[in-house]
Amino acid sequence: MATLPITIQVISLLVAFLVMLFIGRLIVRGKLREEYAILWIVCTIILIVFSVWRRGLEQIALTLGVFYPPSLVFLAAIFAVLVFLVHLSVVVSRLQSQIKTLSQEVALLRHELESRTAVKEASTSQIAEPAATSE
């Protein structure tokens, strides 16, 4: 019985470090921006802290008046997830409006470019045409 908490402690530490490693790799490969990486690093640090400090959760729960410590974990985790989701929705909305503006600009610039090359072609073909007919 006494060995069980130790096993779970080792597993959770291992998982926390693996997550940390994974986040680190994503940053190095340029797949994750630093501003989001900070959040995930903080999460893994919390995970490590609680894997080492086994009585921590229980003590915090008791001081907050939560009788069943795991419910505090769920509460905190769900709250954090919700906040992050709202943040991501805001980010996606901003990206969407930026993409809209960008593609409109691209379309307008394409139009500009095409009409300019069309004018140039027309002027060169006007010069070229008489030479072609004289042959």
Place this chain on the structure above:
Amino acid sequence: MQPAKPNILVIVPCFNEQGAIASVVRDLVAVRQREGYQLDVLVVNDCSTDKSMDIIRTLPCLYLNLPVNLGIGGAMHSGYRYAYLHGYDIAVQVDGDGQHPADELPTVLEPILKQEADISIGSRFINREGFQSSFSRRVGIKYFRWLNQLLIGKTIHDSTSGFRAFNQRTIAIANNYYPDEYPEPESIVQFGLQGLRIKEVPVRMRHRQEGVSSINTSRAFYYMLKVSLGILFMYFRLVNKRAD
């Protein structure tokens, strides 16, 4: 004073309309010759996946080719930006699916040409002629009529009509902001709150020649909700701005 011959830009948003787009553009060009308008046709290809773009290139018109599908609102917004950028006096929206007969163009343009309105909307419900839309859609349109009445104190019979003409003042406003998804009812509230004069004129509409509406039964509920929310947020945004 408006110049004797105002520059008109007809904006035709096009998303997979390979069957109808050519005749829509040709009809508009025919109207230009008949009425002697100073008129350009601008087709906005909203990233069509069919052969629309190949057809558009061969037509006697200007075109914008969007690199990303932006939806009807985003496409129209690019058209209004083009109109603003090139200093057109009037911009007219005509759908690319052939619902809006080009022959009705003079009717829609008239209030703008006479400077009686800033926005002129071709409405199918005033004289109740031509294609009248399905029952459920008419219920939706009645609801928007009620919402418009409530928010801007104006009765717009056909607020979902995409057959509309803007003058320079409206183009400038649409250049800055135009709603992206299902923009028609929302933009009416926007323009109404900004104190623009809106006038409806009776037109005859046709059944779309090809393709299907972007609003099917399953999307109808989402459409109503999205547009209602859009209208309400638009209302609060502009009412606060007006109070400043």
